[in-house]
Amino acid sequence: MNKNKAPLLFLITGITALLIAITFGVIATIQYIKFDFIKSVLPFNRIRPMHVTGALSWILLTAIGGIYYYLNKEGYIKKHIAAPLHFIIFFLTGLAIYTCYSLGILGGKEYLEFPPVLIIPILIGWAIFATTLISAFRKGFTKKPVYYWMWTTGAIFMIYHLSEAYLWLTPYFKEKFLANTVLQWKAGGSFVGSWNMLVYGTATYLMAKISPESGVGTDKKSFFFYFLGLTNLMFGWAHHVYIVPIAPWIRYFAYLISMTEWILLFNIIYTWKKSLAFNKTIENKTVIRFLSLTDKWVLINLFVALLISIPFINYYTHGTHVTVAHSMGTTIGINTTILLASVSYIIQNEISAFNFKPVLKGVSLLNISLILFLITLLIAGASRSAWMYSLNSEVFASMQYKLQGVYIALLIFGSMLATSILIITIPLLNSLIKAFRRK
């Protein structure tokens, strides 16, 4: 098998997962408006995991595929068995997960709702990936650019936090509701931190390759922000449980750590953009367009993230769609734009004459629809918060009926967002399939 076939398969499956995610995202929104829409076939308790698993798979598979590709490009992988084996394990596990969801065979915690036994092949896949990274960087690890540190620690912490998420199966946690809640949100928060290491590492790699003179990835500042990001990964999860009556020191510590993670990426991109040479800008127009987009969305999300990490504001936004706005803003605005830059960079390498114009047509629509979508989510969140803390005793269903107009707007802007993603990803998917067939 050609050494880049498996990385391309990861990318193809990653984009397919994104298309699955947006399909189930739109269906889920319809159920907010028409309550019994396909409820007998696919109720919301199955649709939501299908949507979330699709989105997570898009981020993880595309990040992993890109990293395998870059490791091959840099000549770090000698035996090319790991990536194909890893892909087969993840692909078959993904099929098993969606089969379980379709049949209503559930049994896991939030975001990992599949039967717990399926975490075993997932952990094996991550172990293969982490082993590949460790063996590639073992020699002279301390002198390697920061993105190798980010990828390796991201993969190792992914194994740790995925395992940690399953400690609820032990009697100690299973029987303690509050300890179990803390455990789930600790593991989940750090799980996101771990994939951010993989994705931000990819962004740093691209910036370093496009503009090597910038010093991105090797200077002291890059490492300072890497350690800051790692500190957030380890200790910066507890803003999720500010409101849960757990031991107070956990909540104080969370406030102290706060959310500095967004500053990390913004600073690196800001420094890098200043050093871009003109000829490089022409060569890597699409990659730079996506990374510049990341830059803007980091700013917006930085603002929202910092606000909702203040306990007083968190008190009112927690448990509402404001949290969804934050998570979708980061997964689409930041993670997705970085991964699209990575896919574009790889396609540029594989098909030198590839025409990116059709792809770029979708970018403006993506921006506009994402802004409108997030504003609508913020309105929905503010309305729910007002209902939660109001003194009248209006029932939940009545509040939901009143918000129908907001949910219709969510469906419209969500559909626009889905369309923009289709415009961007279909040409990329076709070119990846073409590149795969050529190998």
Place this chain on the structure above:
Amino acid sequence: MSKKFTILLLLILFFGVYNYWIYTQSQPTTKPALSKAAFEGQQLWIKNNCNACHQFYGLGGYLGPDLTNVYSNKGEDFIKAMLNSGINTMPKFEFNEIEKNNIVAYLKEIDNTGFYPDKKATFQKNGWVIINYKNE
């Protein structure tokens, strides 16, 4: 040993200690473990992915209401009536009486852990929120 590697090791060391504290001290010692019935109720909650629509302490999906204090706010009969109703977006469940009792037991014991939304929380000038702890 390089400086970078030393920082990494120190962080990991502190992370280990921190994890030990979190695992052993996160739940106030005054809160009892779930009863057998509540434990069975929790299994049904997980098996049916109720978290997709409902929340405890605002954590979960937002299609349905938060159920942290549903037991004290609405009572046992209301919960039992809702379970198999299939009303609005609720899937049409077919829980038997024992299962209904187990789910009620689970919701009752969660209700005992605290308040959400905690409308009587107080605020400090530095942005900190003092929440109320139940039965303490």
